[in-house]
Amino acid sequence: MEITPDMVQQISIRLRQCKIATIYDVLDKLGYPNQCLDLAIKPLDPGMRIAGPAFTIRGTREPRYDSNFPRPQFDDFGMFKAMTKGCIVVINAEKDQLVGHWGEMMSLAAQQFGATGAVIDGGTRDREGILNIPGWGLFTRYTSPIESKSRWRSQEFGIPIYMSGTTTSVVLVQSGDYVVGDADGVLVIPSEFVDRVLVEAERTEVLEEGTRRDLAAGHPIWEVYQRYQRM
Numbered sequence: 001m002e003i004t005p006d007m008v009q010q011i012s013i014r015l016r017q018c019k020i021a022t023i024y025d026v027l028d029k030l031g032y033p034n035q036c037l038d039l040a041i042k043p044l045d046p047g048m049r050i051a052g053p054a055f056t057i058r059g060t061r062e063p064r065y066d067s068n069f070p071r072p073q074f075d076d077f078g079m080f081k082a083m084t085k086g087c088i089v090v091i092n093a094e095k096d097q098l099v100g101h102w103g104e105m106m107s108l109a110a111q112q113f114g115a116t117g118a119v120i121d122g123g124t125r126d127r128e129g130i131l132n133i134p135g136w137g138l139f140t141r142y143t144s145p146i147e148s149k150s151r152w153r154s155q156e157f158g159i160p161i162y163m164s165g166t167t168t169s170v171v172l173v174q175s176g177d178y179v180v181g182d183a184d185g186v187l188v189i190p191s192e193f194v195d196r197v198l199v200e201a202e203r204t205e206v207l208e209e210g211t212r213r214d215l216a217a218g219h220p221i222w223e224v225y226q227r228y229q230r231m
Contacts, residue, residue, distance in 0.1 A: 005085050008053060011178070011194060012086050012116075015051035018201040020184045022208060026200045027187065037171055037186040038164035041119060041139050044127055046183040048137035050117035053191070055087040056161045056175045059101065060094045062153035069153060077109075079157050085114035088179045091154075092161040093122025099148040100125030102140070107133055119179055119186055121163045139181050163188070 015023070027035050057079070062069060073079070083089075089110055093101045102118055104126035110118065117137035123144045124130065130138050162170040171188050173179070178189040189197050207228045214224045 008084075009086050011198060012052040014198055014202065015178060015180050015189075015194075016049050018180075018198075018205055019208075020180060020182045020187055022204050023180055023187055023189070023197065023201050026197050026204060027189070030193070030197070030200075032190075034165060034168040035171060035188045035190075036166040037119070037188065038121070038141075039166050039185055040141050041121060041164070041186055042141075043181065043183060044124070044138050044140065044143075045131055048117070048139070049182045050088055050119070050137040050139065050186075051178065051180040052086045052088040052116055053084065053176045054090045054173050054179045054188070055083050055115065055157065056159060056173055057089065057091045057154050057157045058094070058159060058161050059091065059096075059152055059154040061096050061151065062155075063150050065150050065153070071153075071155070073157065074154065079154065080109055080113045082158060083110060083113040083115050087115050089115050089118035090161065090163065090173050090179055091118065091120045091122060092163055093120065093152065096122055096152050097142070098144065099123060099146045099151050100144045101148055101152060102138070104129030104133070107136055107138065111136055117181075119163075119181065137181070139186055 024036060091101055101122040102120050102124045107130050120140040123142045124138060124140045125144060127143045158175045160172060160174050163173055165171040173188050176191045178194045180187050211224055211228045
């Protein structure tokens with residue numbers, strides 16, 4: 001069955017309503033425990049939540065710029081034009097720890113072309129400006145005032161990349177895999193089984209809500225856990 005943009009949007013909306021901890025538990029039970037990115041990659045604001053298909057970017061330290069570093073794929077704002085509605089920009093900065101690999105203007109431009117957030121295995125600039133962009137979520141290792149020009153360059157987009165992991169050293173992210181994040185961290189869900197993860201996560205969220213409600217009402221924990229299949 002062909003996945004339409006509307007279907008992608010609906011999946012993203014439903015995933016955003018699930019807690020990352022819940023989604024991790026589902027992935028763990030399905031035999032995919034190593035989908036969590038490095039816990040040092042955090043939201044600029046704890047209330048930020050993201051969910052959507054990955055738009056991958058790989059870059060590296062690079063002193064050349066423009067005419068000295070031809071990148072036909074990027075000509076005429078090709079990177080932005082390739083973005084799809086609801087996507088999450090995912091950047092592997094290849095361990096550069098100096099510059100801001102993203103910023104406010106890049107966020108605004110990406111949002112114009114449909115992106116709803118970014119995850120950077122590196123740094124960003126313009127924290128205050130980014131926080132003022134409605135509906136935008138950004139997860140990053142650090143903030144920096146240092147301009148990337150003549151120091152770091154994007155080289156490819158829409159290709160498989162590795163991001164730093166938590167339970168493993170790296171996590172593979174393919175373009176179109178689903179990326180979800182909240183204050184607890186960022187997870188990558190391979191696109192081929194996102195439907196299964198979503199259905200199970202939503203079922204678990206219903207049980208979680210019942211557990212939370214009954215515990216708050218003072219019901220004994222052993223009764224609550226048995227009632228909601230948590231034993």
